[in-house]
Amino acid sequence: MRALVDSLGLLFMISIFSACNGLSTPRIIERMHISSSGSSNSSYLTKDELWFNQTLDHFSPYDHRKFGQRYYEYLNEFKLPHGPIFLKICGEAACNGISNDYMSILAKKFGAALVTLEHRYYGKSSPFKSLTTKNLKFLSSKQALFDLAAFRQFYQESLNSKLNRTNIENPWFVFGVSYAGALSAWFRLKFPHLTCGSLASSAVVNAVYNFTEFDQQVAESAGPECKAVLQEVTQLVEEKLASNSNALKTTFGATQLKIDGDFLYFLADAAAIAFQYGNPDKLCTPMTKAKKAREDLVNAYAKYVKEYYVGSFGAEVESYNQENLKKTNPSMYESGDRLWWFQVCSEVAYFQVAPSNDSIRVYPLVNATNLYYGGKNIAGSKIVFTNGSQDPWRRASKQVSSESMPSYIISCHNCGHGSDLRGCPQSPSPPEGSSKGCSSPDVVDKVRHEIVEQIDLWLAECHDFGKCSSQ
Numbered sequence: 001m002r003a004l005v006d007s008l009g010l011l012f013m014i015s016i017f018s019a020c021n022g023l024s025t026p027r028i029i030e031r032m033h034i035s036s037s038g039s040s041n042s043s044y045l046t047k048d049e050l051w052f053n054q055t056l057d058h059f060s061p062y063d064h065r066k067f068g069q070r071y072y073e074y075l076n077e078f079k080l081p082h083g084p085i086f087l088k089i090c091g092e093a094a095c096n097g098i099s100n101d102y103m104s105i106l107a108k109k110f111g112a113a114l115v116t117l118e119h120r121y122y123g124k125s126s127p128f129k130s131l132t133t134k135n136l137k138f139l140s141s142k143q144a145l146f147d148l149a150a151f152r153q154f155y156q157e158s159l160n161s162k163l164n165r166t167n168i169e170n171p172w173f174v175f176g177v178s179y180a181g182a183l184s185a186w187f188r189l190k191f192p193h194l195t196c197g198s199l200a201s202s203a204v205v206n207a208v209y210n211f212t213e214f215d216q217q218v219a220e221s222a223g224p225e226c227k228a229v230l231q232e233v234t235q236l237v238e239e240k241l242a243s244n245s246n247a248l249k250t251t252f253g254a255t256q257l258k259i260d261g262d263f264l265y266f267l268a269d270a271a272a273i274a275f276q277y278g279n280p281d282k283l284c285t286p287m288t289k290a291k292k293a294r295e296d297l298v299n300a301y302a303k304y305v306k307e308y309y310v311g312s313f314g315a316e317v318e319s320y321n322q323e324n325l326k327k328t329n330p331s332m333y334e335s336g337d338r339l340w341w342f343q344v345c346s347e348v349a350y351f352q353v354a355p356s357n358d359s360i361r362v363y364p365l366v367n368a369t370n371l372y373y374g375g376k377n378i379a380g381s382k383i384v385f386t387n388g389s390q391d392p393w394r395r396a397s398k399q400v401s402s403e404s405m406p407s408y409i410i411s412c413h414n415c416g417h418g419s420d421l422r423g424c425p426q427s428p429s430p431p432e433g434s435s436k437g438c439s440s441p442d443v444v445d446k447v448r449h450e451i452v453e454q455i456d457l458w459l460a461e462c463h464d465f466g467k468c469s470s471q
Contacts (some may be wrong), residue, residue, distance in 0.1 A: 011249035047097035058146035067127035079111030091180030094123030102433030171462035177418035199380035199457035207366035226284035278414035278425035388415035413439035
């Protein structure tokens with residue numbers, strides 16, 4: 001996710017809910033994670049596309065239109081005929097396959113089939129040939145949840161047909177990270193009879209209008225020394241932007257961002273990404289060294305932005321251009337920028353405005369969303385919540401355990417967004433989501449052990465009932 005910065009003071013309040021793209025004037029930036037760390041075939045268990053005819057409007061008894069929705073399946077570990085089916089939810093970005101993360105280990109442990117459904121409108125799963133506002137009316141989390149339910153029924157019936165059997169239910173379990181993590185929790189909440197449980201990793205279940213806590217977490221994750229340097233950079237950027245904006249934007253390789261707010265949004269995301277995806281030293285080490293050496297801090301930050309954020313991470317400067325969001329042509333499907341902003345402005349917000357005091361940088365129907373799903377007070381069951389200690393988005397998740405909904409904080413220096421499934425760093429994520437790159441691998445492994453125990457217990461209860469349990 002990322003936040004649209006309206007003033008210089010907001011500079012380093014960076015949001016990252018995009019992953020397939022980002023959360024409201026913020027976004028989670030899942031699209032960038034996928035494009036930077038998942039471009040090679042080795043990053044995927046499979047990239048073989050399959051298709052399913054999905055209902056366009058699940059809430060109308062009169063609209064019978066359908067559209068093609070892309071999905072993937074990985075059956076190498078599947079123990080026929082009664083093995084579990086793990087549904088890994090794709091979020092706000094193009095879904096180009098099933099990632100080779102810790103889910104591959106879980107599939108081996110449980111003899112599970114892995115299936116992934118691309119979110120409606122994103123990637124190749126768009127109902128329309130243009131992204132006009134009128135055509136986006138069917139883009140919502142509620143429609144997406146019914147997509148998952150319809151797909152689950154379709155896939156189970158297809159499997160039964162292949163095995164020449166009827167009325168048999170394999171145990172299902174759903175997984176997701178970030179916005180998809182929220183969908184995972186909400187799916188278990190709304191369709192408890194269709195899944196044995198869910199893992200909601202870095203799940204932003206609490207819609208927030210003024211998300212000041214995001215910036216607070218960035219500051220906390222940065223630590224006093226790095227935070228102070230970033231605050232100083234903010235002041236220097238403000239001064240230079242006022243005196244010679246063209247020269248400043250040239251320094252950052254962002255002259256195409258004519259609107260200052262777009263430029264600041266770009267700089268803000270660049271810093272937050274380091275903490276969100278487990279690479280704090282990529283930012284803080286060179287910046288604190290530059291400070292101690294009395295080097296030009298703006299140039300030092302520009303070097304980080306160009307070499308890491310744009311270079312290694314793969315961010316596209318043009319994606320911050322407001323003019324880009326006005327485009328309704330098919331080229332927008334892959335990036336998902338316009339799509340995610342529509343969801344942000346209609347459902348979840350997560351506008352990352354600065355807190356009233358000590359900011360590192362100088363606004364949707366959120367009440368309705370939280371009333372419908374419960375926010376942090378979600379009244380579900382058999383949902384595991386996990387969050388990385390350094391992830392700014394943890395502040396919009398459920399961080400306190402409650403009955404039948406354990407919550408774990410994975411605490412380490414580089415534990416960010418989706419650490420339990422992605423390992424460290426989270427972008428680029430290592431094969432099978434290895435924890436070896438985490439500053440405290442044992443902490444990650446301990447939480448993973450708890451996750452396995454919960455999955456094992458809830459799958460066993462499903463087997464005992466002979467179907468998914470809503471208890």
